[in-house]
Amino acid sequence: MSGFDFNYMFSLFPILFKYLGTTLEMAFIGLFFALGLALVLSIFRVFKIWGFNQFAVVFISFFRGTPLLVQLFLLYYGLPQVFPVLIGIDAFTASIIGLSLHFSAYMAESIRAAIDAVSKNQWEASFAVGMTRMQALRRIVLPQAFRIALPSLMNYFIDMIKSTSLAFTLGVTEIMAKAQMEAASSFRFFEAFLAVALIYWAMVAVFTHVQTYMEKRLAKAY
Amino acid sequence: MIKISNLSKAFDGTKVLDNIDIEIKKGEIVAIIGPSGTGKSTLLRCLNFLETPDTGDFTVGELKINVQTIKAAQITQLRKQFAFVFQNYALFANLNARDNIAEALQTVYKQDKQGAHSKAMQILKDIGLENKALSFPSQLSGGQQQRIGIGRAMAYPSQAILFDEPTSALDPQWVDEVLGLIKKLANQQQTMLIVTHEMEFARDVADRIIFMSEGRIVEQGSPEQLFTNPKDPRTQQFLARATKNQTR
Numbered sequence: 001m002s003g004f005d006f007n008y009m010f011s012l013f014p015i016l017f018k019y020l021g022t023t024l025e026m027a028f029i030g031l032f033f034a035l036g037l038a039l040v041l042s043i044f045r046v047f048k049i050w051g052f053n054q055f056a057v058v059f060i061s062f063f064r065g066t067p068l069l070v071q072l073f074l075l076y077y078g079l080p081q082v083f084p085v086l087i088g089i090d091a092f093t094a095s096i097i098g099l100s101l102h103f104s105a106y107m108a109e110s111i112r113a114a115i116d117a118v119s120k121n122q123w124e125a126s127f128a129v130g131m132t133r134m135q136a137l138r139r140i141v142l143p144q145a146f147r148i149a150l151p152s153l154m155n156y157f158i159d160m161i162k163s164t165s166l167a168f169t170l171g172v173t174e175i176m177a178k179a180q181m182e183a184a185s186s187f188r189f190f191e192a193f194l195a196v197a198l199i200y201w202a203m204v205a206v207f208t209h210v211q212t213y214m215e216k217r218l219a220k221a222y
Numbered sequence: 223m224i225k226i227s228n229l230s231k232a233f234d235g236t237k238v239l240d241n242i243d244i245e246i247k248k249g250e251i252v253a254i255i256g257p258s259g260t261g262k263s264t265l266l267r268c269l270n271f272l273e274t275p276d277t278g279d280f281t282v283g284e285l286k287i288n289v290q291t292i293k294a295a296q297i298t299q300l301r302k303q304f305a306f307v308f309q310n311y312a313l314f315a316n317l318n319a320r321d322n323i324a325e326a327l328q329t330v331y332k333q334d335k336q337g338a339h340s341k342a343m344q345i346l347k348d349i350g351l352e353n354k355a356l357s358f359p360s361q362l363s364g365g366q367q368q369r370i371g372i373g374r375a376m377a378y379p380s381q382a383i384l385f386d387e388p389t390s391a392l393d394p395q396w397v398d399e400v401l402g403l404i405k406k407l408a409n410q411q412q413t414m415l416i417v418t419h420e421m422e423f424a425r426d427v428a429d430r431i432i433f434m435s436e437g438r439i440v441e442q443g444s445p446e447q448l449f450t451n452p453k454d455p456r457t458q459q460f461l462a463r464a465t466k467n468q469t470r
């Protein structure tokens with residue numbers, strides 16, 4: 001059991017690729033819900049809707065202020081003890097919920113900051129032509145804010161892809177879990193974890209390219 | 223048809239508008255002049271609630287409101303009665319020239335896209351910017367942006383267009399094309415309330431001049447009367463200085 005076994009490492013790729021779908025599914029479904037929730041939270045904050053604004057502040061503070069791993073454990077192992085309706089929840093769903101809540105808090109803050117960064121005269125011009133706050137936000141301010149927020153949203157998404165590996169601790173068989181299983185039976189930990197690291201690295205490289213491309217496209221738009 | 227009474231506004235306890243009364247007839251062109259920091263912009267901004275006035279009764283077309291009892295829906299109604307041209311243009315940065323004009327028609331007046339676009343193209347033709355329909359504000363000169371700002375204000379039916387120093391952010395070479403467009407609107411009997419530092423222009427285009435100082439209307443009258451025979455010493459002093467400084 002010494003030296004580095006290239007062949008073994010390469011033999012792992014096809015095995016791990018079978019579980020890539022689970023990883024990407026968690027990341028994309030998580031992204032969808034995190035963005036939606038972040039948008040709602042940031043609107044509560046921007047319009048200072050009484051009660052909802054305070055809720056958003058506490059929500060964001062909690063989910064940024066505690067580790068994702070703790071949130072996942074709380075959600076999957078803790079909450080069902082208090083709320084028995086949650087007992088049936090599976091690890092995959094719990095992971096997605098945890099990832100969505102966690103990253104929505106970060107994304108809400110970057111969307112809110114981006115909305116604040118849009119010139120105040122864009123709101124005024126919208127109001128002056130008779131738009132409501134919601135129309136102004138949707139038609140004029142958010143499109144501009146989205147462009148400002150895009151780089152940081154993409155960074156959070158990349159962070160989220162890597163964070164799906166924590167779902168392994170809830171018992172979801174994604175690429176990290178599969179690498180762990182392979183390593184445990186072959187005792188070749190280095191090869192197994194290097195293989196999974198290379199897969200994450202490659203994925204992130206792809207999305208970084210997408211990010212660069214989207215930023216260029218958006219910069220050209222106006 | 224526009225009647226404003228007892229309009230007051232304070233910022234942090236400092237009175238910026240002090241019991242202003244204004245009446246504007248349909249088709250009338252009123253210019254507001256006065257020293258810097260006198261509340262001219264605040265007055266216009268209060269008219270369409272970009273600032274919330276402290277007191278005031280408004281009659282604008284069919285709409286009668288009191289600023290203390292006004293409801294959110296009435297604020298939107300009121301804003302539709304006034305169109306606004308900003309000193310810094312404030313075009314929608316994410317929309318091209320055509321869509322800047324068409325946006326309100328679609329979002330606020332619920333016209334279909336095709337109708338809104340053809341109306342916008344008509345206006346672009348009127349203001350001589352047909353060929354810039356698909357340009358974004360960042361790709362246009364100051365003068366072109368302000369003409370589109372005026373085009374946006376012309377797009378929907380309003381009781382009056384409010385102009386807040388429409389040329390003072392412009393490089394000198396663009397001023398004439400913008401003043402020319404406003405003159406063209408004046409000839410079409412468009413009701414307008416124009417805050418301006420361009421004395422010659424005010425004299426030329428306005429039916430009535432209002433001189434404001436320190437949050438009050440000090441004096442008003444026809445251009446002839448106000449420029450040649452101002453009664454109040456503050457008006458006399460302001461005009462003496464303004465006409466001396468006038469470079470163009």
Ligand SMILES: Nc1ncnc2c1ncn2[C@@H]1O[C@H](COP(=O)(O)OP(=O)(O)OP(=O)(O)O)[C@@H](O)[C@H]1O
Pocket residue numbers: 233234238256257258259260261262263264265
């Ligand atoms: N949002 C605000 N908060 C606090 N004070 C303000 C605000 N807006 C305007 N003011 C103050 O109100 C007074 C009137 O300002 P306003 O902009 O209406 O003057 P103006 O007559 O338009 O001047 P100018 O000719 O320089 O444009 C000024 O003293 C200004 O500092």
Ligand SMILES: [Mg+2]
Pocket residue numbers: 262263264386387
């Ligand atoms: Mg001003």
